[in-house]
Amino acid sequence: GQQLNQSPQSMFIQEGEDVSMNCTSSSIFNTWLWYKQDPGEGPVLLIALYKAGELTSNGRLTAQFGITRKDSFLNISASIPSDVGIYFCAGRNTGTASKLTFGTGTRLQVTL
Amino acid sequence: GAVVSQHPSWVICKSGTSVKIECRSLDFQATTMFWYRQFPKQSLMLMATSNEGSKATYEQGVEKDKFLINHASLTLSTLTVTSAHPEDSSFYICSARVQGLAGGGGTDTQYFGPGTRLTVL
Numbered sequence: 001g002q003q004l005n006q007s008p009q010s011m012f013i014q015e016g017e018d019v020s021m022n023c024t025s026s027s028i029f030n031t032w033l034w035y036k037q038d039p040g041e042g043p044v045l046l047i048a049l050y051k052a053g054e055l056t057s058n059g060r061l062t063a064q065f066g067i068t069r070k071d072s073f074l075n076i077s078a079s080i081p082s083d084v085g086i087y088f089c090a091g092r093n094t095g096t097a098s099k100l101t102f103g104t105g106t107r108l109q110v111t112l
Numbered sequence: 113g114a115v116v117s118q119h120p121s122w123v124i125c126k127s128g129t130s131v132k133i134e135c136r137s138l139d140f141q142a143t144t145m146f147w148y149r150q151f152p153k154q155s156l157m158l159m160a161t162s163n164e165g166s167k168a169t170y171e172q173g174v175e176k177d178k179f180l181i182n183h184a185s186l187t188l189s190t191l192t193v194t195s196a197h198p199e200d201s202s203f204y205i206c207s208a209r210v211q212g213l214a215g216g217g218g219t220d221t222q223y224f225g226p227g228t229r230l231t232v233l
Contacts, residue, residue: 003155035224042116042205042224043156088155098144098209098220102156 004089004103012109013079021087021106022073029091032065032072033100037086046087047074079110115139116208118225125196126233132192133228135206141186142208146222147179150203162189196232204228 004025013019023032031050035043047058049065049072056063062075072089089103115138125131135145143164148156160181161169168181180192189208193200207222 040203040227040229042118042207042227044224045221048221092220098222099146099158099161100222101158104155 004091004101006087006089006103006106008106009104010107010109012111015079015081015110015112017079019076019079019083019108020073021108022071023089023091023103024071025091025101026070028069028093029101030069030094031092032063033090033092034061034063034072034074035088035090037088037105039085043088076108079108081110081112084108084110114208114210114221114223116206116223116225118204118206118228120228121226122229122231124231124233127197128195130192130194131196131230132190133204133206133230135189135191135208135225137187137208137223140208140210142189142210143186144209145183145189146207146209147181147189147191148205148207150205150227152203156205159191193230196230198232201230201232204230 004023006023033048034046036046037043047056047063052065052069053067054065060077064073087106090100092100117136119134123131145162147159149159150156158171159174162181162183164183164186170176178194183189205227207224210221
């Protein structure tokens with residue numbers, strides 16, 4: 001099935017640094033979502049974006065819905081050790097029974 | 113609110129046996145649940161959409177006779193892996209849909225369970 005491409009694939013950063021990751025698709029989505037998955041757990045929703053161009057924040061997280069509807073980015077400011085995990089973007093179109101298409105994931109490691 | 117549980121959290125079985133995994137929405141009703149499979153260091157791949165009171169809809173390439181889905185109530189969906197083989201070993205994750213206030217599904221939210229690790233020997 002279709003997958004969304006995320007970059008970078010993995011990153012090592014120091015505590016306190018800002019992080020930026022993005023997600024691109026060859027097709028349009030009407031909704032973009034960002035999830036975080038800890039090892040051995042299910043994904044947890046971080047941010048949902050519903051309009052092209054929308055910029056939404058959730059604490060230290062900021063995400064934007066690209067104007068072309070084919071991309072989205074997620075920023076994490078002042079990273080802390082508990083930010084470690086895998087971040088997935090997901091796209092959804094209306095009329096598809098709410099099915100999600102997940103990105104390839106960005107693995108984040110934070111060092112002290 | 114919006115808690116989804118899965119049982120068991122992990123299971124080891126012999127090749128050729130069947131394994132049932134339960135997905136429950138604990139504090140809300142879900143007419144639609146989804147089943148995903150995730151191989152190590154890979155993304156989540158949708159296997160099927162489970163609809164309460166009707167047949168599941170399977171994604172292309174997923175064998176419906178091998179992965180039996182039953183959604184008998186608004187809070188429970190089950191996935192049965194029949195005649196499991198080592199290649200079926202994976203992390204199986206379910207999610208339950210909460211419909212948004214706006215129509216058309218645009219603001220729907222999926223809440224995910226903690227996953228079930230299946231190992232087939």
